[in-house]
Amino acid sequence: MTVAQQQPQLVFGGVDSLIILAMYALMMILVGWLAGRGRDIGKSVTDYYLAGRGLGMVTLFFTLYATQYSGNTVVGYAPQAFREGFSWLQSIPFFTLIIAVYLLFAPRLYVVGRRRGFITPTDWISDRFRSTAVTVLAIILMLWGLANYLLEQLVAIGHAVSGLTGGAIPYGWAVIGFIIVMLTYEWMGGMKAVAVTDALQGIMLMIGIAVMLVGALILTGGGIENLTANIAANEPEKIGVPDMATNINWLSMLVIVAFGAAMYPHAIQRIYSSQSERVLKRSLGRMAWMPFITSGLVFIVGIICIDLYPGLDVGASEQLVGLLANDVASLHPVFYWTMILFFGAIVGAIVSTADSVLLSFSSMVSHDIFGKYIKPDADDRTKVLVGKFAGIVMIALLLWVAWNPPGTLYQIFVLKFEILVQVAPAFILGLYWKRLSAKPVFVGMLAGAALAATLTLTGNSTVYGIHGGAIGLALNFLICVVGSLIFRPSEETQRDIEEMTRLEKVAG
Template sequence: MELQFGGTDALIILGAYAVLMIVIGWIAGRGKKLGKSVGEYYLAGRNLGFITLFFTLYATQYSGNTIVGYAPTAYREGFSWLQSIPFMTAIIGVYLIFAPRLYVIAKRAKFVTPTDWISYRFESKRVTIVAILLMLWGLGNYLLEQLVAIGHAVSGLTAGAIPYGYAVIGFIIVMLIYEWLGGMRAVAVTDVLQGIILLVGIFVVLIGALALAGGSLSGVSETIAATEPQKIGVPDLQTNINWISMILLAGIGAAVYPHAVQRIYSAKSERTLKRSFARMAWMPPITTGLVLVVGIICIVLYPGMDTWQSEQVIGILANDIAAMHPFYYWMMIIFFGGIVGAIISTADSVLLSFSSMVSHDIYGKYINPNATDERKVKVGKFVGIVVVFLLLWIAWNPPGTLYQIFVLKFELLIQVAPCFLLGLYWKRLRATPVFWGMVIGATIAGVMTLTGNNTLYGIHGGIIGLIANFVVCVIGSLMMPVSEDYKKHIHTKTSIHDNGVQM
């Protein structure tokens, strides 16, 4: 019997996921003072254990858009998208440079947002404000990426029965309800379920795609070599440079995601944090590596797609896999439902971080310093509604592919990296050079982006800006006199020796 993927069964699964997430949000928030404590609402009480922290980090780094967005990129670029594995691995390496040390200080000082660290370390309003703006830019782009991915995923799952635009609207409403009810705790609990579904589903999709392609990866490579040799050939020098640039851009940029930094704050202990990162180091080849293979197989299965058509390739593949056998049919429906759920969960996490920065950093520090936690949470919820519907208007006609949106968010966000990578270790780093470094780096990256020249000899504008940023920070700090009192002051702030912090 030939099965048509989607239809009533897909709608039932999507409806079940929507209800399940709302129920989880209600259960997670029940009995907790979410509306009265920013630490409870935005950081899950700073008490995430190993399993929950691992999966919420996994969902933050990968999400459903890894499947929906990376496979089409592999389809268009071919084997050169192999770079997706090392740049995902690089993220873990960058985390390990600063996360354990930041955790200890954050636990002691009770940080809520990433810019709490920046305010604490540099004691400069202008440095904090620039960092807030850069981080909000990154979060806004990341949320847009998730909204676009939701539309593609639901449209593909239902074979077009639910159009792209209506899918985005429907699940935005679910997301807002879910966030209001459960906060960060609900996001983290849901991430465990979504992470397991994604991991199992990736293997099932790979097996199904191989079956459709004849069961031989060597045969797939031979077909590509004969029909589209540019997708299998040795990359030229500029492509190789672009690889290195992308590894640095994504590796550093994703590690300083505001919502990723807040997960560092949320860990139950430093040991829990390190154990989670150790397991995360195995995930790039298992996740992006397998997605790369799926995208490569699709080159043979669906030749000649243009850019917009290729963005739908996972939905098309899932339909064909579902038609093979009832087992594949139900696995694809559950898997795609899981993708939608994971995308929503990530979008919710990003929106939560965005609203926390506006309510805690902008409203709580500069507009109404005397505001209670309850007032800050209410302001954050209102801001979340405004932001998500503004991005909805943009997502209705997305400005580019998921990969283009993915790159765009890093160009400016990465300019806050010296605040963490240098600020945690180098006590001579001063606020004035940090401010001008961020401004100059963001200006370079912004001008290159706005003029359409995102790369120079394969190097992304964000990386060129970051190099200039680091130079200004280092040279500027070395030129400024440093007193012994200042050294002692910074040493006290950045020291990790504190008996009150659980290691």
């Protein structure tokens, strides 16, 4: 779900919104300048892509938060709750399970990555399996996921800015303008600039969601205690118990989202960027509460809107957040300015998600493809420059796609998680099971991705309610386990793997 759908004309759109967006843009550029001031970050891939492995607890927490929750979460999840009713409670365990998967592998991966100097997610793949075929396939699957995710954010930026300014800034100019802003501060400050802007946007998002909820409660006229009774009387299907098919579909989606989102390359690089293992664990521990504060509050907003705006069809419900923001902004000048800041924060959050994805994409092209296979003797400065150039090329290609979308673009979006999730066994099994061998991992990833792609692109995205990606993941795990039991690695290789994945503490 994206903010690609146009929002209604906002009462706070116009000059005030232009001023706020300009302030956000200048703030991002200032952050980039401050992050890179006095440091030639272009000399070191570790500095540029991982902030020198020095992200503290507060910054790491908020950059993880911004990675997990974008502006799309606010704008897309409230309409979904409006349409589905209480069954959309599943949006809370979506995000909770992502944290559970992080905790399953992130601390262990941090220790190994810090000791062995990992920069990108596929450094683990390359080091663990020592197979060019496995590494290249993992790079392809991860770059596919990143490219799709970045395309969604670029489209969302254009529509969000255009909607917020009442069309004063057209879609195309909005995309190009904020791309220039994003590239400017990212090039000046690297990961550190990205993480700090993530923190600022995350704080504004949380405040805005809370204020919007307060405004929605005021609009109910104090009748919140009658909310469920009104829904039961007027739209009982939105308060009923889900049927078995819906429950199966839920469970399948939970698997896809939990494992898929945890495999985002920009999320894994934040694991590497942590100042210490303790900082990482504390940040993830606090992240466990955020689904209730973010998607939980957004869910409640959507449920309240069932009573506030009854009878909206699917198309109209996509404009729900804009409708509610208009009414909340009309309550009082404080709400008016808060909604301006909130919608500006939504734009900023989408930009901060896009910059994280672009930075990760650039790092994989420069470090994994150029640095490992094209010019292994390249110095760090050259790799950073190649990454910046690759980012420009990728954005140009994605802008062309956004302006000329193919007929199957929606299916390509759907494939993002189904494809990306197939790298999960290589991380989770690989970190804990020394007998996992390269050939079964390659066959499992390839078979899982091929099965998921075939089901989705042939219009059979679910089988008995189970998503193609979940079926592919199950096949992937099965091939990895059975194949490794049959074709077990040598004793020497197992000893090397055991040495590699030991949990001895590292400095820092």
